[in-house]
Amino acid sequence: MQPKDTVQSQVAELLNLAAEKAIHYVENAGLRRVSPCSSDLAALAGFHEPFPAWPSNLADVLNQLDAAGSPATVAATGGRYFGFVNGGMVPAALAASWMAGAWNQNASLRAMSPIAVELEDVVLQWICEALGLPPDCQGGLVTCATMASFTAFLAARHALLKRAGWDVTENGMFGAPPIQIVVGGEVHASVVKALSMAGFGKKRLTIVDADGQGRMRADRLPPLSQRTVVCIQAGNVNTGAFDPAEEICAKAKQQGAWVHVDGAFGLWARISPKYAHLTRGFENADSWATDAHKWPNAGYDCGVVLLKNVDALRTAFGINAAYLEPGARREPMHHTPESSRRARGVELWATLKSLGRTGLRDLVERTCAHAQRFAKGLQDAGFEVLNDVVINQVLVSFGAPEVTREVIRRIQEDGTCWCGGTVWQGKSAMRISVSSWATTEADVDRSLEAIVRLARESQSISMRA
Numbered sequence: 526m527q528p529k530d531t532v533q534s535q536v537a538e539l540l541n542l543a544a545e546k547a548i549h550y551v552e553n554a555g556l557r558r559v560s561p562c563s564s565d566l567a568a569l570a571g572f573h574e575p576f577p578a579w580p581s582n583l584a585d586v587l588n589q590l591d592a593a594g595s596p597a598t599v600a601a602t603g604g605r606y607f608g609f610v611n612g613g614m615v616p617a618a619l620a621a622s623w624m625a626g627a628w629n630q631n632a633s634l635r636a637m638s639p640i641a642v643e644l645e646d647v648v649l650q651w652i653c654e655a656l657g658l659p660p661d662c663q664g665g666l667v668t669c670a671t672m673a674s675f676t677a678f679l680a681a682r683h684a685l686l687k688r689a690g691w692d693v694t695e696n697g698m699f700g701a702p703p704i705q706i707v708v709g710g711e712v713h714a715s716v717v718k719a720l721s722m723a724g725f726g727k728k729r730l731t732i733v734d735a736d737g738q739g740r741m742r743a744d745r746l747p748p749l750s751q752r753t754v755v756c757i758q759a760g761n762v763n764t765g766a767f768d769p770a771e772e773i774c775a776k777a778k779q780q781g782a783w784v785h786v787d788g789a790f791g792l793w794a795r796i797s798p799k800y801a802h803l804t805r806g807f808e809n810a811d812s813w814a815t816d817a818h819k820w821p822n823a824g825y826d827c828g829v830v831l832l833k834n835v836d837a838l839r840t841a842f843g844i845n846a847a848y849l850e851p852g853a854r855r856e857p858m859h860h861t862p863e864s865s866r867r868a869r870g871v872e873l874w875a876t877l878k879s880l881g882r883t884g885l886r887d888l889v890e891r892t893c894a895h896a897q898r899f900a901k902g903l904q905d906a907g908f909e910v911l912n913d914v915v916i917n918q919v920l921v922s923f924g925a926p927e928v929t930r931e932v933i934r935r936i937q938e939d940g941t942c943w944c945g946g947t948v949w950q951g952k953s954a955m956r957i958s959v960s961s962w963a964t965t966e967a968d969v970d971r972s973l974e975a976i977v978r979l980a981r982e983s984q985s986i987s988m989r990a
């Protein structure tokens with residue numbers, strides 16, 4: 526055994542080393558190429574060694590992680606990453622995550638971590654306020670929007686089958702009365718996955734036509750019932766479009782159906798009065814799934830599920846064990862699928878506290894303005910923008926599918942910025958998703974310059990071919 530003060534001084538030294546390396550990483554994330562280059566990727570092979578027989582020197586562990594690990598990250602915290610809908614991380618979230626790491630709290634129960642659970646309570650309340658959702662909603666923090674939707678579907682199936690006299694906890698799903706699931710033609714794949722995990726296979730889905738922007742057509746809704754779940758979308762992953770929630774929720778309410786909102790990123794647009802025309806009516810749903818690691822930039826991982834029917838959550842997720850006293854207040858493990866879980870409320874609290882309402886609104890409005898700037902720059906250069914740029918998503922085509930794919934390949938290889946591809950209603954496109962607090966106008970202009978240059982090069986090559 527080593528003397529205690531020696532161990533403590535080693536820990537302090539190691540934390541200082543980690544801080545030094547992390548600060549260096551943060552300071553350089555906006556300067557380096559966005560994706561790793563091929564030699565950075567090749568160096569990852571160094572991690573594949575036999576399981577070490579002996580303990581390693583602690584500084585060596587960190588040094589290896591930084592030397593071979595840091596360059597093989599995608600610089601999603603810099604300002605020129607526009608792939609998927611991956612947010613950055615606001616400084617308060619990063620700093621709070623260091624504290625949370627030092628605390629190493631299990632956020633399952635208040636008894637295990639009073640602070641972790643209290644902060645979850647606070648942020649769930651703040652999110653309801655920020656997004657204008659019913660104030661008596663309850664829910665929890667989970668890993669991601671997929672899990673948030675999954676959680677909501679498990680609660681919804683409990684509530685809907687209870688109306689039909691079926692107790693899911695007792696009887697399971699085999700032989701249960703059927704539930705109708707309604708989704709739009711441009712439903713996010715993760716919702717289909719969450720539905721299937723909850724026992725609703727693809728053949729059970731009623732798919733309602735979507736329009737050219739991906740919005741579910743309310744006039745095409747089938748007859749709904751007390752045993753229907755309608756899944757609507759706030760923010761399509763490609764176009765950013767919003768389903769007409771006001772109309773759909775009114776119809777669903779009349780017929781007793783449950784409405785679930787996939788609002789992974791788009792729901793946050795409700796913080797800005799500028800987008801009220803798009804986000805109206807989503808407050809009338811029954812459950813909501815969103816991500817704090819996307820638009821609010823709270824860092825990974827942080828999905829949020831909220832429900833009006835708190836009893837459904839408790840019946841779906843409450844567990845009985847002699848050593849787990851139920852308690853009068855919300856206990857995370859009795860409101861979500863997980864038991865042991867990290868204290869993601871800490872970073873989320875720091876994020877929302879540091880931004881406040883105006884900070885979050887600025888973040889949303891600024892990223893939307895950057896998307897407009899991208900769209901204008903691309904159109905001015907003669908390229909076709911496929912979507913109405915209503916929030917922070919831009920879809921651009923560079924011509925024939927193989928040209929668009931080649932442009933994307935070159936952009937990713939070039940490293941100035943990073944954008945991914947998609948196929949939007951039969952047309953190959955590149956997606957630009959502006960989701961980071963760190964992106965500046967200068968980042969947009971520098972990225973535009975690279976995109977336009979590489980697109981022109983690819984087009985002239987394809988014309989010569």
Ligand SMILES: *Cc1c(COP(=O)(O)O)cnc(C)c1O
Nearest residue numbers: 610669670671713715762789816
């Ligand atoms: C990102 C996204 C999801 C899935 O989110 P995860 O956090 O990756 O599970 C679901 N729906 C939409 C619209 C999204 O943009």
